[in-house]
Amino acid sequence: MAPLGRPAKERAQRPAESDLPEPVRLGPPRKSDRNPIRGEWLWTTRDGSEHDLWEELELVAPKSNPRVLDRALVVSHPLGDYEPTFARQGFPIEGLAFGEGDALADSAAALVVRALPLGVRFAVQAWVPDTDDGNLGAGVADALEAAVCARLSANPATSARLASTDSLRREGGHLIQLALDQPGRAFVGGTPLVQAHSPFPGGRARMRVGAGKPSRAARKVEEALALLGAQPSPGESCVDLGAAPGGWSWVLLEKRARVIAVDPAKLRPDLYERRGLRHVQESAFTFEPDETVDWLFCDMAWRPLEAAALLAKWARRHWARMLVANLKLPMKRKAEMVIRLREVLAEGGWTRIRMRQLYHDRDEITVVAARG
Ligand SMILES: C[S@@+](CC[C@H](N)C(=O)[O-])C[C@H]1O[C@@H](n2cnc3c(N)ncnc32)[C@H](O)[C@@H]1O
Numbered sequence: 236m237a238p239l240g241r242p243a244k245e246r247a248q249r250p251a252e253s254d255l256p257e258p259v260r261l262g263p264p265r266k267s268d269r270n271p272i273r274g275e276w277l278w279t280t281r282d283g284s285e286h287d288l289w290e291e292l293e294l295v296a297p298k299s300n301p302r303v304l305d306r307a308l309v310v311s312h313p314l315g316d317y318e319p320t321f322a323r324q325g326f327p328i329e330g331l332a333f334g335e336g337d338a339l340a341d342s343a344a345a346l347v348v349r350a351l352p353l354g355v356r357f358a359v360q361a362w363v364p365d366t367d368d369g370n371l372g373a374g375v376a377d378a379l380e381a382a383v384c385a386r387l388s389a390n391p392a393t394s395a396r397l398a399s400t401d402s403l404r405r406e407g408g409h410l411i412q413l414a415l416d417q418p419g420r421a422f423v424g425g426t427p428l429v430q431a432h433s434p435f436p437g438g439r440a441r442m443r444v445g446a447g448k449p450s451r452a453a454r455k456v457e458e459a460l461a462l463l464g465a466q467p468s469p470g471e472s473c474v475d476l477g478a479a480p481g482g483w484s485w486v487l488l489e490k491r492a493r494v495i496a497v498d499p500a501k502l503r504p505d506l507y508e509r510r511g512l513r514h515v516q517e518s519a520f521t522f523e524p525d526e527t528v529d530w531l532f533c534d535m536a537w538r539p540l541e542a543a544a545l546l547a548k549w550a551r552r553h554w555a556r557m558l559v560a561n562l563k564l565p566m567k568r569k570a571e572m573v574i575r576l577r578e579v580l581a582e583g584g585w586t587r588i589r590m591r592q593l594y595h596d597r598d599e600i601t602v603v604a605a606r607g
Contacts, residue, residue, distance in 0.1 A: 271310040271328055277414055277422050278309045278325040279437055281592055282366045285309050288321035290570035295319075307364035308416055320573045320590045320600055323438025324362070326412045326424040326431070335419050340382035346423035347383060347411050348393060356408035357393075357425070358400045359384055362437030363415050376415050383413065403428045410434070440594045452482025452534065454595045459559045462591060463603040467492035472528040474555065476519040476545075477535025481506045487532070488512060497522045520545060524554050531555035539563055543576045547583025550606050558585055558604040561596070573600060580604060 271277065280288045288309045292301035299311040313327065329350035332342035351357055361380035363369040387393040398408060411425035414437075428434060435441075440461060442454040460466045467473055469491035475484045478496035481503045487494045493511045496502060497519050506512055515522055519535055531549050535542055539562040549555050558580075565572055573590055580588055585604035593601045 271304070271331075271422070273328055273330060275310050275312055275328050276314065276325050277304075277328050277424070278311065278319065278322040278432075279362075279364055279414065280307050280309065280321050280323060281594075281596075282307045282364070284321045284569075284592060287569045287592075288319055290568075291319055291321055291573065294570055294574060305364070305416060306366045307369065318432065318589060318591070321570070321592050322432055323365075323592070323594060324412070324431075324433045324435070326410075326414075326422075326426055328422050329424040330422075332413070332421045332423055333419060337382070339419060339421065340379060340386060343379065343413055343421055343423050344383045344386035344390075347387060347413075347425075348390070350411060350423060350425050351393065351396075351409060354396070355427075356396045356398045356403065356406065357411050358398050358403050358408065358428070359387070359411045359413065360400065360436040361413040361415065361421070362439070365437060365439060369416075372415050372418065375418070376413070379413060379415065379421065400428070400434060404434065412436075435594070438594060442595065451595060453486050455534070455561060455593070455601070456483045456486050456532070456559065458593045458595050459561070459601045459603060462589060462593065462601065463557075463559065465557070466490060467530050471530060473530040473532055474522075474524060474528050476522070476531070476533040477537070478502065478514075478532075483532055483534055484512060485509075487530075492530070495524070495528070527553055528555050530557045530559065533558075533560040536563060539565070539572060539576055540579065543579040544583075546602075547579050547585070550580070550584035550604075553606065556606055558602065558606075560602045561599050562602060563599045566598070569598075576600075576602070 285303050285307055289301045289303050292299050292311050296314050299314055301309055301311040304310050330346040332339055332346055334342050359380055361376040363372045363376050387397050408428055409425050410428045410431045414422040440458045442457040467487055467490050471492050473487050473492045473494045475494055475496045477498055478484050479498040479500035479502050484494045484496045488509050488511055495513050495515055497515045499516055499518060502514055542562055546560055562576060577588055577590060584606055588604040590600050590602050
């Protein structure tokens with residue numbers, strides 16, 4: 236496999252330590268003495284989380300040879316079934332397109348044709364890393380996507396197979412990604428949409444919120460439910476731990492679920508008028524449900540290991556079927572923390588655990604899981 240392109244930039248800083256009990260000593264993020272090669276994965280993160288992803292991969296899959304390529308970009312060997320928490324999006328690299336304007340589009344379109352399995356429908360998404368510098372190229376990415384699609388529409392070998400991401404969601408197909416990491420160069424690659432880390436360009440899931448929804452909280456829970464691919468049905472029972480001021484409960488009530496909102500703090504006054512809501516004004520650590528509920532939601536501002544231990548107790552006691560939680564991360568050693576959090580939840584009996592730092596998450600992660 237031949238090296239692609241010019242030498243990559245590398246950050247030499249060591250990920251910071253935290254107060255977790257048993258420190259894991261890692262060296263600095265591995266120096267990249269070569270560029271990514273075909274078949275390796277390009278990952279993108281929230282700006283500033285690239286070292287957390289590097290550290291997560293060093294701990295979970297040291298043989299994946301993770302390297303920080305630049306801000307918000309990490310490269311590794313394939314990870315098998317492991318879904319990295321700190322990655323928003325990722326794909327296996329087919330090749331690197333170079334050039335300006337038409338030359339870049341020609342080069343990228345040729346790589347798309349090479350990356351596509353025979354006869355498969357596909358959609359194309361171009362994106363930039365979510366950094367101040369990267370976002371300056373957002374318009375160029377849109378233009379590249381349009382120019383590459385125009386070329387593929389004009390090519391008899393691909394024209395009938397080009398589709399939108401929405402239609403791939405319904406009927407399946409390949410998601411091709413073009414990642415512009417610097418002017419005049421784009422990584423190209425793809426996977427079947429069902430295996431994609433995220434269906435959203437660059438993993439930026441911009442959730443629409445209707446009028447009256449408290450904004451970020453509502454977007455967080457909507458994005459979590461999109462990750463899960465399921466949501467409460469009308470009449471299903473939900474417990475919302477750390478519910479105040481009530482954004483998540485509001486979203487669940489809109490879905491016509493029944494909600495027990497648990498929080499010592501008061502909810503937004505208008506929520507008390509909603510049918511289907513009961514506010515239990517006490518700590519989540521003393522609350523016990525009268526019967527098993529369908530869904531456990533948790534967005535409590537609390538130390539993550541203690542919050543995870545509480546969620547594990549809910550699984551152990553069979554108090555809920557499904558879990559959607561947002562866990563706050565410490566300032567340091569975040570990767571070690573997410574690994575430990577997963578263990579605590581699994582020990583409690585939660586299965587199909589998926590953990591992600593989603594687009595609407597800040598220093599926090601979203602967890603979705605099921606019991607049994
Ligand atoms: C980030 S806010 C939750 C926002 C909420 N999800 C929303 O959509 O409006 C965190 C909440 O956790 C609550 N909290 C902190 N400790 C708690 C505890 N022991 N039990 C229940 N709630 C707690 C706080 O009162 C606060 O309202």
